[in-house]
Amino acid sequence: MKKFKKAVATVIDSQTVYPAGLAVVLAIAAIVAQGGMTRGNKNQLTELFIMMSISVAWNLIGGFGGQFSLGHSIFVGIGGYATAILLTYFGWPLLATMAIAALISAALGVLIAFPLLRLRGPYLAVGSLGMTLAVYGWMINWDFTKASSSYQIPIEFSLSVDELYQYVVIFVLIAILASLFMVRSPMGLRMIALREDEAGAASLGVHRVRSLLPFWAVSGLITGMAGAFYALQQGTLTVDAAFNLKFSLDAAITSVIGGLGTVAGPIIGSIVVYYVRDFAADLANWALVIEAVIVVLVVRFFPRGIMGFLYKLRTMIEAWAHSED
Amino acid sequence: MGNLSADVIVQGILLGGLYATAALGLSLVFGVMKLINLAHGQFLVLGAYLTSLLVSAIGGDPFLSAIPVAILMAAIAYPMQRYIFSPVMSSGEEAPITATFGIGIAIQTLLLIFFSSNPRSIDAPYATSQLDIFGVHVRLTLLIATLIGVATVLVLTFVIKKTQFGRQVQAASFDPAAAGLVGINVKHTYASVMAISAASASIGGVLIALSFAIAPPEGTNWLLRAFTVIVIGGLGSLSGTLYGGFIVGLVETVGAEFIGPQYRDLVVFGVLVLILVIKPNGLFAKRVRK
Numbered sequence: 001m002k003k004f005k006k007a008v009a010t011v012i013d014s015q016t017v018y019p020a021g022l023a024v025v026l027a028i029a030a031i032v033a034q035g036g037m038t039r040g041n042k043n044q045l046t047e048l049f050i051m052m053s054i055s056v057a058w059n060l061i062g063g064f065g066g067q068f069s070l071g072h073s074i075f076v077g078i079g080g081y082a083t084a085i086l087l088t089y090f091g092w093p094l095l096a097t098m099a100i101a102a103l104i105s106a107a108l109g110v111l112i113a114f115p116l117l118r119l120r121g122p123y124l125a126v127g128s129l130g131m132t133l134a135v136y137g138w139m140i141n142w143d144f145t146k147a148s149s150s151y152q153i154p155i156e157f158s159l160s161v162d163e164l165y166q167y168v169v170i171f172v173l174i175a176i177l178a179s180l181f182m183v184r185s186p187m188g189l190r191m192i193a194l195r196e197d198e199a200g201a202a203s204l205g206v207h208r209v210r211s212l213l214p215f216w217a218v219s220g221l222i223t224g225m226a227g228a229f230y231a232l233q234q235g236t237l238t239v240d241a242a243f244n245l246k247f248s249l250d251a252a253i254t255s256v257i258g259g260l261g262t263v264a265g266p267i268i269g270s271i272v273v274y275y276v277r278d279f280a281a282d283l284a285n286w287a288l289v290i291e292a293v294i295v296v297l298v299v300r301f302f303p304r305g306i307m308g309f310l311y312k313l314r315t316m317i318e319a320w321a322h323s324e325d
Numbered sequence: 326m327g328n329l330s331a332d333v334i335v336q337g338i339l340l341g342g343l344y345a346t347a348a349l350g351l352s353l354v355f356g357v358m359k360l361i362n363l364a365h366g367q368f369l370v371l372g373a374y375l376t377s378l379l380v381s382a383i384g385g386d387p388f389l390s391a392i393p394v395a396i397l398m399a400a401i402a403y404p405m406q407r408y409i410f411s412p413v414m415s416s417g418e419e420a421p422i423t424a425t426f427g428i429g430i431a432i433q434t435l436l437l438i439f440f441s442s443n444p445r446s447i448d449a450p451y452a453t454s455q456l457d458i459f460g461v462h463v464r465l466t467l468l469i470a471t472l473i474g475v476a477t478v479l480v481l482t483f484v485i486k487k488t489q490f491g492r493q494v495q496a497a498s499f500d501p502a503a504a505g506l507v508g509i510n511v512k513h514t515y516a517s518v519m520a521i522s523a524a525s526a527s528i529g530g531v532l533i534a535l536s537f538a539i540a541p542p543e544g545t546n547w548l549l550r551a552f553t554v555i556v557i558g559g560l561g562s563l564s565g566t567l568y569g570g571f572i573v574g575l576v577e578t579v580g581a582e583f584i585g586p587q588y589r590d591l592v593v594f595g596v597l598v599l600i601l602v603i604k605p606n607g608l609f610a611k612r613v614r615k
Contacts, residue, residue, distance in 0.1 A: 115602040118601075121418050122355075123601060126361065126601065127601040127602070129549060130549060130594045131594070133546070133549050134598060138588075138591050249426065252423065252426075256419055256420070260417075288430060292430040293431060295430075296424050296428060299421075303416035
């Protein structure tokens with residue numbers, strides 16, 4: 001109990017309460033504002049929030065943990081397919097089904113973390129990339145996933161555009177709050193310590209795998225849930241779409257652009273990337289070229305992303321404000 | 326079900342030579358700079374496309390046309406390393422990985438825009454001819470690919486181990502700061518290594534396009550195959566790349582024979598994950614260095 005009290009005290013301070021309050025206010029605003037939105041707006045924002053939640057989940061281990069995973073598309077695919085399959089075969093209530101799908105993803109997160117956590121740095125990136133392509137190679141040939149055709153979400157379970165939008169807003173809020181509180185908690189501090197100096201942290205008794213597993217579980221949970229929402233929005237699932245490496249890459253790109261290992265980074269990054277894509281959509285394939293060039297330029301000139309740039313700006317302004325005239 | 330004939334084994338070994346060539350540049354760059362070049366697959370595809378353009382424009386033998394293309398690829402890759410990748414290598418692992426990925430996407434999309442996603446192969450008079458050696462059927466292109474692969478590995482190993490330039494590369498790889506202190510231009514060395522890597526990738530791409538066909542979206546798949554090869558051979562070891570290539574070629578052909586050709590990817594990438602997990606430094610790794 002004493003330990004728990006201490007943990008609560010660490011988590012509840014101005015570092016977390018203000019950002020958390022801001023997130024709640026923005027989420028309420030997003031729900032209130034839906035009266036003035038068209039169907040198209042809501043669909044777009046739903047897409048954006050799904051992408052954002054995956055980025056937030058990825059950043060939890062990719063940014064704060066320093067484990068550059070390229071395996072998150074597995075969670076999206078499993079979350080989506082679990083939802084579709086459970087609905088088809090059992091017909092349980094939608095939310096219960098999605099919760100089960102997310103739990104399956106969380107369990108999978110722990111399961112793949114065991115082998116992956118033996119790897120570090122670039123090896124982990126390669127190992128998870130291999131895992132993604134191996135799982136894809138399996139799913140695309142498996143009759144159960146109806147790989148040759150597509151999987152339909154039963155029509156009686158599909159949500160209206162409005163409902164889906166509201167659910168997704170609440171979901172992305174929960175994801176952001178979970179990420180915020182987890183990284184500020186003692187557990188999060190241990191993970192950051194491991195990222196910065198593994199030997200040093202280990203000498204103070206921080207167990208690597210044990211400290212990191214909860215983050216893989218939560219990251220898998222959030223990403224799997226995002227996959228379930230993705231399935232609901234699409235209405236049909238194909239292995240090609242749901243297990244696409246694109247999800248992992250998008251999460252990594254948005255986090256890097258926004259600022260790795262910051263709570264706001266993946267949020268800002270996904271908004272920027274989403275609207276750059278939207279803006280350039282008329283240019284067809286050239287849009288992707290432009291996006292790639294932007295990614296390279298941001299990485300080259302702001303390796304710490306937009307958040308890094310903002311911090312730098314703040315330090316400069318502070319230095320200016322405190323300087324003697 | 327499958328049948329383990331001499332044909333299958335020979336085919337696997339020859340395929341392995343091709344894979345080794347495709348993986349060589351990736352191995353070199355990782356060995357020297359600890360940089361994972363996610364654009365390597367696209368380098369392979371780009372080399373193949375440029376060569377096929379040259380062949381259809383002026384005719385001639387694909388291997389001769391591959392030489393100017395390799396030089397051009399080196400000229401493209403040098404500034405890439407020097408002005409984009411090298412400067413961000415000091416700020417953690419994520420930035421350079423993301424930068425190479427961005428370049429890869431840019432190359433892939435430009436190829437899609439200009440050449441569509443149709444697979445392209447390079448024609449040569451001998452592209453489909455087969456040899457009979459002691460009753461074993463051998464595809465001539467694969468045999469050539471293997472020979473070129475072995476030759477490239479030998480040449481590169483010689484360059485790295487025995488020449489002045491190679492010693493500079495080793496020094497810059499072992500301790501960049503100290504190498505800089507004794508007068509080695511580390512930035513130039515790194516960029517040259519990337520240039521060599523891209524040149525060898527373009528040769529690998531030509532071999533792929535001669536033996537099969539290559540399409541822009543397949544870059545990532547080839548990248549991962551190349552990875553499997555260098556992970557098995559020991560990351561950064563050039564001779565290991567050759568062994569790794571043969572093992573992957575054999576595993577893939579034998580696996581396809583027994584489990585079914587549609588599971589090729591699953592077999593290869595499954596082996597990749599398994600080896601990474603069991604022996605993270607590769608089967609043939611001699612020394613462990615972080």
